[in-house]
Amino acid sequence: MTTPFGTSTVLGYPRIGPHRELKSALEGYWAGRVDAAALDTVADDLREQTWRTLRDAGLSAVPSNTFSLYDHVLDAAVAVDAVPQRFRRLGLDERDTYFAMARGTAQEPPLEMTKWFDTNYHYLVPEIGPETVLTARPGKPLKEYAQAEALGITTRPVLVGPATLLLLAKPTDDAPEGFTPFDRLDDLVDVYADLLGALADAGVPWVQLDEPAYVADRTDAETDALRAAYTRLGTLTRRPALFVAAYFGELGEALPALLDTPVEAVGLDLVAGPADLDRLAGYGPIPGRTVVAGLVDGRNVWRTDLRAAAAVGATLTGLADTVAVATSCSLLHVPVDLAAETDLDPQVRDRLAFARQKVDEVVLLGRALRDGVAALPAAAPPAPAGWRDDAVRARLDALRPEHTRRGPHPDRAAAQQARLGLPLLPTTTIGSFPQTDEVRRARAEHRAGRLDDAGYADRMRAEIARVVAEQETLGLDVLVHGEPERNDMVQYFAEHLDGFVATAHGWVQSYGSRCVRPPILHGDVSRRAPVTVGWSSYAQTLTDRPVKGMLTGPVTILAWSFVRADQPLSETARQVALALRDEARDLEAAGIRIVQVDEPALRELLPPRRRDHESYLDWAVAAFRLATSGVADATAIHTHLCYSEFGEVLPAIEALDADVTSIEASRSRMEILDDLATVGYTRGVGPGVYDIHSPRVPDHDEVTAALRRAVAVVPADRLWVNPDCGLKTRSYDQVRPALAALVRAARTVRAELPSTAPADTAAGRA
Numbered sequence: 065m066t067t068p069f070g071t072s073t074v075l076g077y078p079r080i081g082p083h084r085e086l087k088s089a090l091e092g093y094w095a096g097r098v099d100a101a102a103l104d105t106v107a108d109d110l111r112e113q114t115w116r117t118l119r120d121a122g123l124s125a126v127p128s129n130t131f132s133l134y135d136h137v138l139d140a141a142v143a144v145d146a147v148p149q150r151f152r153r154l155g156l157d158e159r160d161t162y163f164a165m166a167r168g169t170a171q172e173p174p175l176e177m178t179k180w181f182d183t184n185y186h187y188l189v190p191e192i193g194p195e196t197v198l199t200a201r202p203g204k205p206l207k208e209y210a211q212a213e214a215l216g217i218t219t220r221p222v223l224v225g226p227a228t229l230l231l232l233a234k235p236t237d238d239a240p241e242g243f244t245p246f247d248r249l250d251d252l253v254d255v256y257a258d259l260l261g262a263l264a265d266a267g268v269p270w271v272q273l274d275e276p277a278y279v280a281d282r283t284d285a286e287t288d289a290l291r292a293a294y295t296r297l298g299t300l301t302r303r304p305a306l307f308v309a310a311y312f313g314e315l316g317e318a319l320p321a322l323l324d325t326p327v328e329a330v331g332l333d334l335v336a337g338p339a340d341l342d343r344l345a346g347y348g349p350i351p352g353r354t355v356v357a358g359l360v361d362g363r364n365v366w367r368t369d370l371r372a373a374a375a376v377g378a379t380l381t382g383l384a385d386t387v388a389v390a391t392s393c394s395l396l397h398v399p400v401d402l403a404a405e406t407d408l409d410p411q412v413r414d415r416l417a418f419a420r421q422k423v424d425e426v427v428l429l430g431r432a433l434r435d436g437v438a439a440l441p442a443a444a445p446p447a448p449a450g451w452r453d454d455a456v457r458a459r460l461d462a463l464r465p466e467h468t469r470r471g472p473h474p475d476r477a478a479a480q481q482a483r484l485g486l487p488l489l490p491t492t493t494i495g496s497f498p499q500t501d502e503v504r505r506a507r508a509e510h511r512a513g514r515l516d517d518a519g520y521a522d523r524m525r526a527e528i529a530r531v532v533a534e535q536e537t538l539g540l541d542v543l544v545h546g547e548p549e550r551n552d553m554v555q556y557f558a559e560h561l562d563g564f565v566a567t568a569h570g571w572v573q574s575y576g577s578r579c580v581r582p583p584i585l586h587g588d589v590s591r592r593a594p595v596t597v598g599w600s601s602y603a604q605t606l607t608d609r610p611v612k613g614m615l616t617g618p619v620t621i622l623a624w625s626f627v628r629a630d631q632p633l634s635e636t637a638r639q640v641a642l643a644l645r646d647e648a649r650d651l652e653a654a655g656i657r658i659v660q661v662d663e664p665a666l667r668e669l670l671p672p673r674r675r676d677h678e679s680y681l682d683w684a685v686a687a688f689r690l691a692t693s694g695v696a697d698a699t700a701i702h703t704h705l706c707y708s709e710f711g712e713v714l715p716a717i718e719a720l721d722a723d724v725t726s727i728e729a730s731r732s733r734m735e736i737l738d739d740l741a742t743v744g745y746t747r748g749v750g751p752g753v754y755d756i757h758s759p760r761v762p763d764h765d766e767v768t769a770a771l772r773r774a775v776a777v778v779p780a781d782r783l784w785v786n787p788d789c790g791l792k793t794r795s796y797d798q799v800r801p802a803l804a805a806l807v808r809a810a811r812t813v814r815a816e817l818p819s820t821a822p823a824d825t826a827a828g829r830a
Contacts, residue, residue: 069124069125069270069305069307069328069329069354069356069386069388070123070124070125070388070430071124071387071388071389071430071431071433071434072122072123072124072125072388072389072390072426072427072429072430072431073123073124073125073126073127073220073356073388073389073390073426074118074123074127074362074390074391074394074395074422074423074426075127075222075272075274075309075311075331075358075362075390075391075392075393075394075395076127076130076222076391076393076394076395076396077114077117077118077127077130077394077395077396077419077423078395078396078398078399078400078419078572078573079110079114079130079131079132079396079573080400080571080573080579081106081110081113081400082400082401082404082569083569084571084579085106085109085110086106086107086110086133086577087577087578087579088106089102089103089106089107090103090133090134090576090577091577094163094167094759100159103133107131107133108211110131111128111131111208111211111212112211112212112215114130114131115128115212115215115217115219116215116217117420117423118423119217121420121423121424121427122427123423123426123427124388124430125220125270125388126212126217126218126219126220127219127220127221127222127272128205128208128209128212128219128220128221128222129204129205129208129209129221129222129223130222130394130396131208133159133162133163134162134163134166134188134575134576135166135186135187135188135575135576136187136222136224137180137187137188137189137190137224137229137232138162138165138166138175138187138188138190139204140190140223140224140229141165141188141190141229141233142162142201142204143200143201143202143204143205143223143259144198144199144200144201144229144252144255144256144259145197145198145199145200145201146190146191146192146196146198146233147161147165148165148175148191148236150172151164151165151172154169154171154172165188166188166576167576167757167758167759167760168755168758168759168760169760170760170761173755173758173760174188174755174757174758175188175189175190175191176188176189176234177189177575177757179667179668181276181279181280181312181672182312182668182669182670182671182672183312183363183397183668184397184572184574184580184582184623184624184665184668185396185397185573185574185575186574186575187232187575189232189233189234190229190232190233190234190245191233191234191235191236191237192230192233192234192235192236192245192248193235193236193238193239193243193245194239194240194243194247194248195236195238196236196248198248198251198252198255199255199258200255200256200258200259200262202258202259202262202263205221205223205259205263206262206263206266208221209221209263209266209268210266213267218269220268220269220270220271220272220307221263221268221271221272222271222272222273222274223256223259223271223272223273223274224273224274225273225274225275225308226249226252226253226255226256226273226293227246227249227275227277227278227286227289227290227293228274228275228276228277228278229252230244230245230246230248230249230252231245231246231277231286232277233245246286246289249289249293253293253296253297256273256297257296257297257300257303260297260300260302260303260304260306261300261302261303263303263304264302264303264304265302268304269304269305270304270305270306270307270328270329271303271304271305271306271307272307272308272309272331273297273306273307273308273309274308274309274310274311275290275308275309275310275318275322276309276310276311276312276393278290278310278315278316278318279310279311279312279313279314279315279316279318279333279336279337279672279673280313280672280673281672281673281674282317282318287317287318287321288321290318290321290322291321291322291324291325294306294308294322294325294326294327295324295325295326297325297327298325298326298327299326305328305329306327306328306329307327307328307329307330307331307354307356308322308327308329308330308331309330309331309356310331310332310333311331311333311336311358311362311392311393311394312333312336312337312393312672313333313336313337313671313672313673314332314333314336314337314338314339314340314343314673315332315337315340315343316339316340316343316673319332319340319343319344319347320343320347323347323350323353327353328352328353328354329353329354329355329356329388330353330354330355330356331355331356331357331358331390332344332355332356332357332358333358333392333393334357334358334359334376334392335358335359335360335361335362335363335392336363336392338376341376341379341380344380344383344384345383349383350383350384350385351385352385353384353385353386354384354385354386354387354388355380355383355384355386355387355388356387356388356389356390357376357377357380357387357388357389357390358390358391358392358393359373359374359376359377359389359390359392359426359429360373360389360390360391360392360422360425360426360429361391361392361422362391362392362393362394362395362396362397362398362422363392363393363397363398364398364626364627364629365398365399365416365417365418365570365584365626366415366416366417366444366626366628366629367415367416367417367421367425367443367444368417368422368425368429369443369444370425370428370429370432370437370440370441370443371437371440371442371443372443373389373429374429374432374433374437374440377389377429377432377433378433381433387433388430389426389429389430389433390426391422391426395419395422395423396572396573397572398418398419398422398572398626399418399419399567399569399570399571399572399581400418400419400420400569400571401418401419401420401421401569402416402417402418402420402421403420404568404569404570405567405568405569405570406568407568408565408567409565411448412565412584412586414444415444415586416584418570428440447586447587447628447630450587451563451586451587451588452587452588453562453563453587453588453589453590455590456588456589456590456639456642457588459642460638460639460642463690467690467693467694468686468689468690468693469689469693470692470693470697470701470721471697473721473723473746473747475697476697476698476700476723477723477747477748479697479698480657480697480698480699480700480723482698483657483698484542484610484657484658484700486541486542486610487541487814488780488781488783488814488817489771489775489780489783489784489785489810489813489814490541490542490784490785491539491540491541491542491784491785491786491806491807491810492540492541492542492543492544492612492726492750492784492785492786493535493540493544493786493787493790493791493803494544494662494704494726494786494787494788494789494790494791495544495547495553495612495614495660495662495704495790496544496546496547496550496553496790496791496792497531497534497544497546497547497548497791497792497799498791498792498793498794498795498796498799499548499792499793500527500796502523502527503523503524503527503548506520506523506524507520507549507551524548524549524599525602527546527548528545528546528548528599528602528603528606529606531544531545531546531548531603532545532546532603532606532607532611533606534796534800535609536607536609538800538803538804538807539807540609540803540807541609542609542610542611542612542658543603543607543609543610543611543612544603544611544612544614545599545600545602545603545611545614546603547599547614547790547792549599551581552580552581553616553620553624553662553790554580554582554583554616554620554621554624554625555580555581555582555583556595556616557595557615557616557621558583558585558621558625559583560591560592560593560595561589561590561591561592561595561640561643562587562588562589562590562591562592563585563586563587563588563589563590563639564583564584564585564586564589564625565583565584565586566581566583566584567581567583567584569581570582575757578793580624582624582625582626583625583626584625584626585621585622585625585626585627585628585636586628587628588639589636589639589640589642589643590639590642590643591643591646591647594647594650595647596613596614596615596647596651597613597647597650597651597654600612600613600614600651600654600656601651601654601655601656604654604655604656610657610658611656611658612656612658612659612660612702613648613651613656613658613659613660614660614662615644615647615648615651615659615660615661615662615691616661616662617644617661617662617663617665617666617687617688617691617703618637618638618640618641618644618687618688618690618691619637619663619665619666619669619684619687619688620662620663620664620665620666621640622636622637622640622665622669623665623668623669624665633669633683634683634686634687637683637684637687638683638686638687638690640687640691641687641688641690641691642690642691644661644691644692645690645691645692645693645694646694648661648691648692648694648695649694649695652695652696652699656699657698657699657700658699658700658701658702659692659695659699659700659701659702660701660702660703660704661688661691661692661701661702661703661722662703662704663688663703663704663705663720664704664705664706664789666684666688666705666713666716666717666720667705667710667712667713669684670712670713677712681713681715681716681719684716685716685719685720688703688720688722689720689721692721692722693721700723700724701721701722701723701724702722702723702724702725702726702748703720703722703724703725703726704725704726704727704789705717705725705726705727705728706727706728706752706788706789710727710736710739711739714739714740714742714743714745715743717740717745718743718745718747721747722747723747723748724747724748724749724750724784725747725748725749725750726749726750726751726752726784726786726788727749727750727751727752727788728752728788728789729751729752729753729770729774729788736751737749737751737773737774737777737778738777740777740778741777741778746782747782748782748783748784749778749782749783749784750783750784750785750786751770751774751778751783751788752786752787752788752789753767753770753771753774753785753786753787753788753806753809754766754767754770754787754788754802754805754806755787755788756787756788756789756790756791756793756794756802757788757789757793759794759798761798761801761802761805762802762805763805764805764808764809764812766805767805767806767808767809768808768809768812768813770809771785771809771810771813772813772816775813775817780817785806785809785810786806787802787803787806
């Protein structure tokens with residue numbers, strides 16, 4: 065029933081387009097500037113361009129159904145008709161119902177959003193309950209398969225596997241206590257059987273089912289369920305050949321479970337999970353199977369050592385009848401094409417491979433397994449000596465434990481309140497304000513040399529003054545300067561620190577139409593001069609209210625960069641933390657009373673296996689404390705965390721020793737607060753009371769209800785009131801009424817507190 069898999073493939077490819085064509089089309093559609101037909105034309109063109117690129121590069125197996133208008137997990141939920149009733153009731157067509165699930169509407173908040181394993185990609189969390197009617201909806205993969213066939217390209221449709229889809233889902237609000245979506249696996253396998261049957265009827269030879277949830281720790285019952293699911297799917301009489309792929313780590317005990325089933329191919333991430341090679345050897349002969357070896361890193365941008373990778377591939381050829389070479393995961397996580405980076409330092413550029421170049425590496429490795437390694441290029445030369453900074457290394461060697469300690473938190477809190485004089489439930493924002501067309505234009509003109517440094521500084525100061533005035537008018541208690549000078553919260557710092565380079569076109573999708581340009585960290589990190597001090601101190605001169613200094617934390621800078629692979633992440637994190645420590649101390653010296661060091665990626669980098677958690681959290685917490693412990697106790701340290709499941713890192717959040725932690729909580733309906741109460745968290749906390757990743761504007765009643773839920777769990781003297789993330793991606797038409805509702809809600813709930821509460825000083829100032 066099968067056709068040969070071939071010798072080379074990739075698990076997915078970037079879908080935004082080489083010039084972010086998808087972003088422009090989506091945002092045009094949402095704004096009403098682009099109609100559905102035009103959006104479809106862009107999507108069709110991007111898919112065709114990808115398939116032709118992969119075919120012409122020489123891949124022997126090309127994937128399809130990896131394109132998405134928003135998110136592939138949402139696509140998988142739609143493919144099994146897991147559309148919550150609240151979205152069906154809106155009466156929208158299929159496309160706009162899809163976007164309502166992703167972005168929300170005035171009537172309904174969107175699905176919860178969180179990180180895709182330990183990456184910076186965000187997926188939408190399906191909602192599945194015991195009464196959810198699951199039905200096969202194969203229209204999208206069938207359409208894309210037919211579109212590729214019309215070009216003469218036979219593809220392999222890709223779907224999120226049934227077990228992973230359920231393990232990533234959350235129960236519906238009306239689900240009974242104790243229910244988990246995974247309880248529906250038997251039902252969902254029946255639906256996947258229908259999907260596979262429909263694809264087989266269309267002539268599809270192979271289907272890829274992704275099961276990355278099994279690179280994390282799983283119970284014996286979950287592993288047994290995986291075996292049963294693929295035994296059922298593998299024994300169907302009407303189906304394509306099955307390729308089950310896992311990535312981001314090792315499959316562990318799930319590997320023999322899959323090998324016990326009749327699936328024709330299994331994919332292993334041998335970059336992040338090399339131990340699976342030994343486990344495969346221990347399983348014994350696996351005749352009639354294809355092992356798809358993930359030998360090219362799909363998550364970092366450094367060139368592959370092809371000869372070393374070929375040696376791993378050669379070992380595999382002795383363990384399986386057929387071996388194919390692949391990327392370790394989808395190339396969704398790297399930029400499209402290095403050819404666009406004409407201005408990069410050649411010493412850096414010559415060591416890089418983006419998605420297009422990684423495809424070539426896969427093809428070369430596939431040929432090497434067949435024909436030998438003689439034609440493979442040599443590995444990149446060692447890093448230049450100039451990338452090493454002995455002064456930074458000497459400073460780190462001189463650090464002692466006392467350099468990462470501050471005074472007891474109760475003493476710090478009293479000193480900070482005496483200095484700040486804030487009311488109960490102080491209101492603030494996370495940091496950024498909307499980036500207007502004028503701000504973007506000024507930055508582009510400055511970058512192009514049409515606006516000199518003085519003119520650029522004038523425009524940024526004018527914008528900062530406007531943002532400060534906006535916040536004073538709204539009545540916020542703690543202000544921010546709005547970050548108009550920052551293109552991105554990581555890239556901005558990378559551009560001002562030695563050891564990094566920034567790309568011009570290295571865009572990577574974060575979620576939906578949101579794209580980022582991760583910088584490349586290639587050498588030792590140091591700070592040439594203060595980075596943020598001038599902007600923050602200028603803002604503080606405009607108001608008597610405290611202005612937060614805004615820094616990005618060391619873990620997040622690493623997580624959202626492409627990081628050197630020649631030394632442990634822990635050591636690189638210490639270098640970044642040392643530079644941030646200097647910045648925090650300079651902010652304090654300039655009169656800034658609150659320094660916020662954001663670590664939204666703290667949970668994101670958590671390794672998939674629990675055995676590795678402690679060592680990661682130890683160095684991640686140590687890096688944060690190194691960055692933040694150089695200031696006096698009367699200077700408040702805030703941090704911000706968002707869009708991850710934080711249950712596994714709650715002790716680490718406590719260990720960060722921040723004075724206030726603001727945290728995403730709106731899409732998850734304040735669930736995190738119960739978790740914090742369970743572990744006895746005693747510091748300040750600011751749960752996000754509305755979702756900024758949706759264009760919908762909350763009203764006073766909605767925000768007040770969220771704040772009342774928070775006050776019921778967190779004592780009012782420790783509770784802050786803020787949105788759940790920065791406001792950069794929103795418009796002022798959305799931000800002004802939302803923040804007005806936030807301030808009014810804080811005043812409403814303050815008035816409901818006991819009469820012993822401190823006076824509402826903000827109300828008097830507004």
